[in-house]
Amino acid sequence: MKYLKLSLIAISTLIMLTSCEQKAKDEVKTDVTSEAVEETKVKSILTAEEQAGMTPQEIIGRLKKGNENFINNNLTRRDHSAQRRKAMIGQFPKAIVLSCVDSRVPVEDVFDLGIGDIFVARVAGNIENADIVGSMEYATAVAGSKVVIVMGHTACGAVKSTIDKVDAKSLGMNSLADLIDEIEPAVGETALDGERNSKNAKFTNAVINNNAMRTVKNIREQSPTMAKMEDDGNIIIVSAVYDMESGKVNFNVD
Numbered sequence: 001m002k003y004l005k006l007s008l009i010a011i012s013t014l015i016m017l018t019s020c021e022q023k024a025k026d027e028v029k030t031d032v033t034s035e036a037v038e039e040t041k042v043k044s045i046l047t048a049e050e051q052a053g054m055t056p057q058e059i060i061g062r063l064k065k066g067n068e069n070f071i072n073n074n075l076t077r078r079d080h081s082a083q084r085r086k087a088m089i090g091q092f093p094k095a096i097v098l099s100c101v102d103s104r105v106p107v108e109d110v111f112d113l114g115i116g117d118i119f120v121a122r123v124a125g126n127i128e129n130a131d132i133v134g135s136m137e138y139a140t141a142v143a144g145s146k147v148v149i150v151m152g153h154t155a156c157g158a159v160k161s162t163i164d165k166v167d168a169k170s171l172g173m174n175s176l177a178d179l180i181d182e183i184e185p186a187v188g189e190t191a192l193d194g195e196r197n198s199k200n201a202k203f204t205n206a207v208i209n210n211n212a213m214r215t216v217k218n219i220r221e222q223s224p225t226m227a228k229m230e231d232d233g234n235i236i237i238v239s240a241v242y243d244m245e246s247g248k249v250n251f252n253v254d
Contacts (some may be wrong), residue, residue: 065111125158
């Protein structure tokens with residue numbers, strides 16, 4: 001009996017030692033993995049030299065690649081603390097994106113971008129106004145951005161409300177009524193196949209696309225400065241539509 005107890009104690013001690021040894025190995029492995037992850041995080045931000053060295057076409061190519069990363073759930077790891085500190089020196093974004101205010105459209109994530117990479121402007125229905133165009137002029141003519149993107153998105157509530165002729169004024173929302181009036185021309189310019197209502201997905205998606213393209217047209221008309229920059233090949237002004245189901249951004253450009 002005495003020998004049996006001793007044997008059990010020896011076995012228990014061996015198991016405990018083995019367990020402790022494995023735990024120590026796991027902790028070391030975890031520490032090494034954490035260090036490796038920290039080392040691979042992007043700490044830099046876009047520099048003036050990098051911004052100047054890219055063409056508008058190259059930037060669109062990079063944005064498309066970033067969108068692929070987003071779709072494949074392969075976003076770049078970033079050290080936001082380091083990037084935040086470096087961004088205090090200055091900013092040199094490569095593009096400005098005009099997006100809808102919709103919370104389901106995370107612009108930076110959609111293009112796998114971080115601090116200092118792009119300017120983002122938001123307004124329901126991604127329409128332009130004087131303040132938005134002025135912000136774009138600053139982004140391009142002053143801060144050096146080379147791509148202007150007007151990005152609509154599927155299932156846009158502002159477009160749906162316009163299609164369904166929501167009477168915002170009767171609800172006491174005069175500013176929303178004005179915004180809907182800005183989108184209405186895109187509805188009128190879209191060929192109607194079926195009934196005019198937001199349940200008509202084909203028609204709604206066509207209006208969303210046309211609304212983004214119309215905004216691009218309006219931007220060119222309202223900003224002779226940006227229109228000339230585009231004519232000279234210094235910038236590109238382009239529309240796109242973000243598909244909320246797939247995560248893909250479809251550009252209206254080759």
